[in-house]
Structure formats: C-alpha cells, structure tokens
Amino acid sequence: MLDHEPPTGAYKFPSSPIVAEDEPHPDRRERVENIRAMLEYCFPDENRYVEPPEADHTEIERVHDPEYVGWLETFCADGGGRIEDTATGCNGATADAARYAAGAAIAAAEAALDGSKTVPYALCRPSGHHAQPSCADGFCFYNNAAIAAEAAVAEGVDRTAIIDWDVHHGNGTQAAFYDRDDVLFVSAHNDHGSWHDEYHPQEGSLDEAGRDEGEGYNVNVPLPPGTGDRGYDRLFERIVDPIVSAYDPDLILVSSGQDAGPADPNARNLVTRDGFRNLGARLRTLAEKTADGQFALIQEGGYQTSHLSFATLGVFEGVLDRRIDLDHYGYDDPFGRFDEPTALVDEWLEEAVEYHGQYWDWDSVT
Numbered sequence: 001m002l003d004h005e006p007p008t009g010a011y012k013f014p015s016s017p018i019v020a021e022d023e024p025h026p027d028r029r030e031r032v033e034n035i036r037a038m039l040e041y042c043f044p045d046e047n048r049y050v051e052p053p054e055a056d057h058t059e060i061e062r063v064h065d066p067e068y069v070g071w072l073e074t075f076c077a078d079g080g081g082r083i084e085d086t087a088t089g090c091n092g093a094t095a096d097a098a099r100y101a102a103g104a105a106i107a108a109a110e111a112a113l114d115g116s117k118t119v120p121y122a123l124c125r126p127s128g129h130h131a132q133p134s135c136a137d138g139f140c141f142y143n144n145a146a147i148a149a150e151a152a153v154a155e156g157v158d159r160t161a162i163i164d165w166d167v168h169h170g171n172g173t174q175a176a177f178y179d180r181d182d183v184l185f186v187s188a189h190n191d192h193g194s195w196h197d198e199y200h201p202q203e204g205s206l207d208e209a210g211r212d213e214g215e216g217y218n219v220n221v222p223l224p225p226g227t228g229d230r231g232y233d234r235l236f237e238r239i240v241d242p243i244v245s246a247y248d249p250d251l252i253l254v255s256s257g258q259d260a261g262p263a264d265p266n267a268r269n270l271v272t273r274d275g276f277r278n279l280g281a282r283l284r285t286l287a288e289k290t291a292d293g294q295f296a297l298i299q300e301g302g303y304q305t306s307h308l309s310f311a312t313l314g315v316f317e318g319v320l321d322r323r324i325d326l327d328h329y330g331y332d333d334p335f336g337r338f339d340e341p342t343a344l345v346d347e348w349l350e351e352a353v354e355y356h357g358q359y360w361d362w363d364s365v366t
C-alpha cells in the first residue's frame with residue numbers, strides 16, 4: 001500500500017505554469033507511515049500486525065462493477081496517471097494497493113466478528129469512501145468499508161452500521177447502499193457538496209436519505225466549517241448515538257478519516273487529539289451497548305502528515321481507555337489553537353435532528 005503514488009502537480013491538481021515547482025499529491029505514503037510509527041511508539045506491547053490478504057474479484061465485485069475493476073487494472077498495468085483532469089490518480093502499483101486495502105478492511109471486519117475482543121484496525125492506503133460502484137473518486141479506488149460490509153453480509157450478519165467521521169461526505173458508500181436497510185450509513189462532513197456534475201453527483205445533504213427499502217437508512221449530517229471537539233461530541237449525543245442505538249447493529253464499521261483536524265489542507269474543521277479521544281471513547285461505548293462490542297476501524301483520509309498521527313493516537317486512546325504521555329506534548333495536541341462557532345454548529349445539528357426525526361424515534365432510545 002506504500003507503493004501507490006498519485007501524480008505530482010499543483011497541490012492535488014494537474015501541473016500548471018502558475019506553480020513554479022510541482023509538489024507531491026496530498027495522499028502521501030508518510031500519512032500511514034507516521035500513523036504506524038506513532039502506534040508502535042505508544043503501544044509497543046499491545047500491537048499485533050497482520051499482513052492482510054488481497055481482496056479477490058468476488059469480494060470487490062460485490063460493490064464494484066466488473067467493467068470498472070477491469071478498467072482500473074488495465075490503466076494501472078499501463079503505468080497509471082491522472083484520471084482525466086480530476087484530483088485522483090495512480091501509478092503502476094495502485095490496483096495492487098487497492099486490493100490489499102480492501103483485503104485489510106475485510107480482515108478487520110472478520111476480526112471484529114470472531115469474538116476475540118481485539119481492536120481491529122485496517123491501515124488502508126488508498127482510502128475508500130469516495131469510490132463509487134463504477135468509478136474512482138476523491139483519491140479512492142475500491143470502497144474498503146463498503147467491501148468489508150458486504151463481506152459481513154455474506155457471512156450472515158443481518159445489520160451493519162457504518163459510521164463515517166471523515167470530514168468529507170462518504171458519497172461512494174452512500175451510493176453502494178442507498179436502497180438497502182441491512183447497512184445503515186451515517187456520515188458527518190463539511191458541507192462541501194458535489195465536486196463534479198458527472199462523476200460525483202452526491203451532495204451529502206440531509207435529503208439524500210436513501211430510497212425504497214433504504215429510505216431513512218442513509219443519514220447525512222452536514223457540519224459547518226469550524227466544527228470542533230464540542231461539536232463532534234454533540235453530533236454523537238444528538239444523532240449518532242440515538243440512531244445507531246435504534247438500528248441496533250450486529251457490527252459497526254468506522255470510516256475513520258482523521259481529516260477533521262485543525263491543520264488539514266483538505267478540510268475546514270478543528271477536531272484535536274482530545275476530540276478524537278472522545279470520539280474513540282464514544283465509539284467503544286456505543287459498540288458495547290448496541291453490537292456486543294463488535295467494531296472495526298478502517299482508515300480513510302487525513303492529510304496533515306504530522307497531525308494525522310496525533311489524531312489517530314487520540315482515537316486509540318479513546319477506544320482503549322488509555323492516556324499516553326508523549327515527550328514534549330504530554331496529552332495535548334500541538335495543533336489545537338482555534339475556537340469553534342458553537343452556536344452555528346448547534347443550529348445545524350438541530351436541523352439534522354429535525355429532518356431525520358421523520359425516520360427515527362429518538363424518544364425510544366434516549
């Protein structure tokens with residue numbers, strides 16, 4: 001997964017004469033290398049690494065069209081490159097990397113279900129939640145979380161909840177399960193909307209709530225720029241906890257992108273290590289309450305390569321109910337320096353509560 005390398009350019013976009021020197025694409029291998037270094041440093045005795053198997057065509061094609069899978073394999077075999085003028089691109093190693101990322105997500109879901117009570121974590125690169133059934137999108141090629149959920153369905157799991165706290169809308173996951181009620185999808189994200197009429201039509205808005213049997217089971221929660229630790233705590237309190245509790249899943253998968261951090265170049269939110277610690281703790285409590293403790297973390301975005309590892313450490317501190325005193329940093333976050341617009345955040349969250357209230361009975365579970 002380290003060998004995947006998107007093309008250089010002007011930030012994430014193609015080269016341009018207005019930029020004197022091309023720079024690396026924001027999906028850099030250092031992202032996952034730093035996460036691993038942080039976890040090895042902080043949990044030297046508890047970590048156990050497992051090399052994932054590649055996902056096979058049967059597993060991938062539960063989500064993706066065979067025609068798209070064939071196209072990606074050929075495109076990469078020919079050396080890859082930028083996909084038209086989008087921010088998404090690959091090299092010769094990307095198709096293999098995407099198969100291993102999907103395989104890691106499946107292995108994490110299986111570990112969540114095997115009764116061992118570990119904390120399964122798929123350190124995926126490339127990420128998955130923007131990848132739609134028939135196209136790559138937003139640095140993603142195969143939808144790792146969706147493929148893992150489908151693997152759980154194939155194993156006989158009746159109800160899977162995917163919680164997506166990556167700061168971007170999980171449009172690909174939404175598309176994969178939009179008309180189904182056996183996979184609940186809850187995505188909280190900045191309101192960036194659609195970024196392309198043709199290949200990314202989803203807006204991530206409240207009224208994209210699912211259709212047919214899936215109506216009400218696609219829960220989008222747009223968040224205003226500047227949402228921070230308090231806003232995400234309230235997001236869980238007001239929306240994620242009640243809806244996931246009412247759904248009562250057998251398995252929770254988390255699209256765990258830590259790009260809601262205050263220094264992320266691809267986002268506008270302010271969640272610190274402390275805020276991610278709280279998300280991890282809330283996740284553990286929710287999983288114990290609703291899913292017999294069965295959950296798995298699947299890595300999505302996060303592009304400030306130093307803060308990503310602090311944020312991910314926070315998630316693990318919360319999930320494990322541990323605090324790690326880091327040299328020079330203590331329990332703090334070196335990037336936490338802004339205040340969030342609390343009134344605006346609350347206003348948006350209450351709009352979401354009102355909207356989703358047509359499908360979910362809060363009073364029965366709170």
Ligand SMILES: [Zn+2]
Nearest residue numbers: 166168259301
């Ligand atoms: Zn993201």
